[in-house]
Amino acid sequence: MKSFLIILLVIFSFLSFGQDGNNVLIVTKEGMKNIPAYIREGTVYFSLKDFADALVINYYYNEDAQKIELKFDRYSLKASAKNPFFILTEKNTSVQTVIQLPTSTYLINNKVFVPLKYGLSTLSLAYGKDLSFEAPNKILIGKVKDESITTETTGDFNITGIALDEKANGTLIRIKSNKRIPSYHSAFKNNTLILTFRKVKVDAEKVKFIGEEGVVRKIDAKNIGDDAVFEITVSKEYTTNEVINIEKSNDLQITIHNKLFKKNENINRLKDKWEFDVIVIDAGHGGKDAGAIGVNGAKEKDINLSIALKLGKLIEENMKDVKVVYTRKTDIFIDLYKRGKIANENNGKLFISIHCNSTPKKPTDANGFEVYLLRPGRTKEAIAIAEFENSVIQYEENPNRYEKLTDENFILVSMAHSSYMKYSEKFAEYLHKEFVKHPGLNSRGVKQAGFYVLVGASMPSVLIESGFLSNSGDAKHLSSDSGQQKFAEYVFNGIKKYRESYELEMQSE
Ligand SMILES: [Zn+2]
Known part of the structure; x- marks a missing residue:
C-alpha cells in the first residue's frame, strides 16, 4: 500500500509567548501526535527529536554535544543547539550542504528546538515529502515527492x-x-x-x-x-x-x-550513596514569613511546622534505622537555598517540603492535596503556586542569588536532577495513591512547577501542598491536631511504600 503522510501542524498557544505549554500537532494517516513547541518573538520552534519520534524517523542524539542527526532514507540532517546551521548530507554521494537559518535553534529540556517556518523546507527535502506551513491555523499537507525513493511501508516487518x-x-x-x-x-x-x-x-x-x-x-x-x-x-x-x-x-x-x-x-560507596537512611523534612515558611493565611486565620507556617514535626515523630518511632533531619523545628525564617543545603549536608535520601495552598480569592471551593515535582510548570495554576512559594525570597538578604527558572535554566536544573527525578516521580505517585484514600482530603494528583526550594536539594524531592487554606473545609481540617496527625500518617504510609519499592530496586541492581 502506498503511504503518504498528511501532516497537519496546528499551533496551540495556551500561554503567553516564551512560556511552556505550546504544542505542534502532527497528523498522519495513522493518527495525531502532539510535540512540544516553543514560541519566541512570534517564531514557533519545535523539538526535532519529538518530530522524529512522532514520525518514526531514525535519529542519533548526542546529549553532551547537544546535537541531533535525523536519518532519512536519502539524506541525513544534523542540527545543533543554539546554532543556526543545518547540515544536510546526501547518503549516496556524501555531499554536504550547509543551510543557514535566520535564527538559532534553542535547547529546551535537553532537546534541540528548530524554527518551524525556516526549518521546514530543508526538512521537507531531507524527508522527501512535501511539508508546508500556513498561518494562522497552520495546515501542512505532505505527500511523497518521489515514490521511488521512499519505502514507507515495511510489509511484514516488526x-x-x-x-x-x-x-x-x-x-x-x-x-x-x-x-x-x-x-x-x-x-x-x-x-x-x-x-x-x-x-x-x-x-x-x-x-x-x-x-x-x-x-x-x-x-x-x-x-x-x-x-x-x-x-x-x-x-x-x-x-x-x-x-x-x-x-x-x-x-x-x-x-x-x-x-x-x-x-x-x-566507587563502592554506592551502598552508602543509595541507602535509605536520612529523610529531610522541610516545613515551609517560618518567622517573618507566615506563608498563606487561612480563611480561619490559621497561618501556613504553623500548620507546615506541626505536620513536619508529627511526620518526623512517626518516622523516628516506626523507622528506627532512618534519621530525620528538619530544616526547622521552630518558628524561624530560613532562606530557601539554605533548606537544600541542610538536606545535602546531611546526605538526605528524600526531601519533603511541606506547604499549604491558597487561592487569591477567598473563600474558594478549590480544595485538596497536591504533590509537586520540580519541572517547568504546565498550567497557569501550577505556575502561580510556584510563584507564590518562590516569592518568599523577598524576605531574604540576597534574593538575587536565585536564577529565574526560565526554560533555559531548567535545562541545567533538570540535568542536575536527572538521576533523582525517576525516584521523585515514584515517591510522588505513592503519595498520591495514599491520599486518594484519605477520607477528609481530596487528592488532586501529581503536578509540576519550578520551586526554588527543590532546586537546591540533590536527592529525590517533592513539595507537598497539603490543602487549601482558602477553603474553609481544608483550613479547618488542617488546623486541627487530629487533621494534622492524619495528614502526617498518610505521608508516612507513602514513604513506607516508596521505601519498599526503592529498596527492592536497589537490591536487584
Ligand atoms: Zn507555602
Whole structure:
C-alpha cells in the first residue's frame, strides 16, 4: 500500500509567548501526535527529536554535544543547539550542504528546538515529502515527492527503526517495534553485543548505523529463522548493557554503558550513596514569613511546622534505622537555598517540603492535596503556586542569588536532577495513591512547577501542598491536631511504600 503522510501542524498557544505549554500537532494517516513547541518573538520552534519520534524517523542524539542527526532514507540532517546551521548530507554521494537559518535553534529540556517556518523546507527535502506551513491555523499537507525513493511501508516487518541517544555514561538505543517482542537473548564476544529478539522480523536496512564517537560504533541486523539478530559493535569503553521494555509501547530500550558508568559503580560507596537512611523534612515558611493565611486565620507556617514535626515523630518511632533531619523545628525564617543545603549536608535520601495552598480569592471551593515535582510548570495554576512559594525570597538578604527558572535554566536544573527525578516521580505517585484514600482530603494528583526550594536539594524531592487554606473545609481540617496527625500518617504510609519499592530496586541492581 502506498503511504503518504498528511501532516497537519496546528499551533496551540495556551500561554503567553516564551512560556511552556505550546504544542505542534502532527497528523498522519495513522493518527495525531502532539510535540512540544516553543514560541519566541512570534517564531514557533519545535523539538526535532519529538518530530522524529512522532514520525518514526531514525535519529542519533548526542546529549553532551547537544546535537541531533535525523536519518532519512536519502539524506541525513544534523542540527545543533543554539546554532543556526543545518547540515544536510546526501547518503549516496556524501555531499554536504550547509543551510543557514535566520535564527538559532534553542535547547529546551535537553532537546534541540528548530524554527518551524525556516526549518521546514530543508526538512521537507531531507524527508522527501512535501511539508508546508500556513498561518494562522497552520495546515501542512505532505505527500511523497518521489515514490521511488521512499519505502514507507515495511510489509511484514516488526522492527522498523532505531533511535540513538548519546549520554555521558553510555548510549541508549530505542528499538522501534510494532509488535511486542516476547523475549530476547544476549551474548557478547569480540567487541560485539549480539541480541537475538525472538519471533520478530527486522527491516535490516532501517536499523543500520555507523558511528564515530560514543560507545556504539556499528549496528547491523538480520533475520535468522523466526528471530531478528542485532549485532552491535562497541568501542573499548563498553562495560555492560541492559534491555528494558518501554512502558505503553512495543519498543525496547537497550542501554549500552561505558566506563564512566562502571567507574561510578566501582566507587563502592554506592551502598552508602543509595541507602535509605536520612529523610529531610522541610516545613515551609517560618518567622517573618507566615506563608498563606487561612480563611480561619490559621497561618501556613504553623500548620507546615506541626505536620513536619508529627511526620518526623512517626518516622523516628516506626523507622528506627532512618534519621530525620528538619530544616526547622521552630518558628524561624530560613532562606530557601539554605533548606537544600541542610538536606545535602546531611546526605538526605528524600526531601519533603511541606506547604499549604491558597487561592487569591477567598473563600474558594478549590480544595485538596497536591504533590509537586520540580519541572517547568504546565498550567497557569501550577505556575502561580510556584510563584507564590518562590516569592518568599523577598524576605531574604540576597534574593538575587536565585536564577529565574526560565526554560533555559531548567535545562541545567533538570540535568542536575536527572538521576533523582525517576525516584521523585515514584515517591510522588505513592503519595498520591495514599491520599486518594484519605477520607477528609481530596487528592488532586501529581503536578509540576519550578520551586526554588527543590532546586537546591540533590536527592529525590517533592513539595507537598497539603490543602487549601482558602477553603474553609481544608483550613479547618488542617488546623486541627487530629487533621494534622492524619495528614502526617498518610505521608508516612507513602514513604513506607516508596521505601519498599526503592529498596527492592536497589537490591536487584
Ligand atoms: Zn507555602
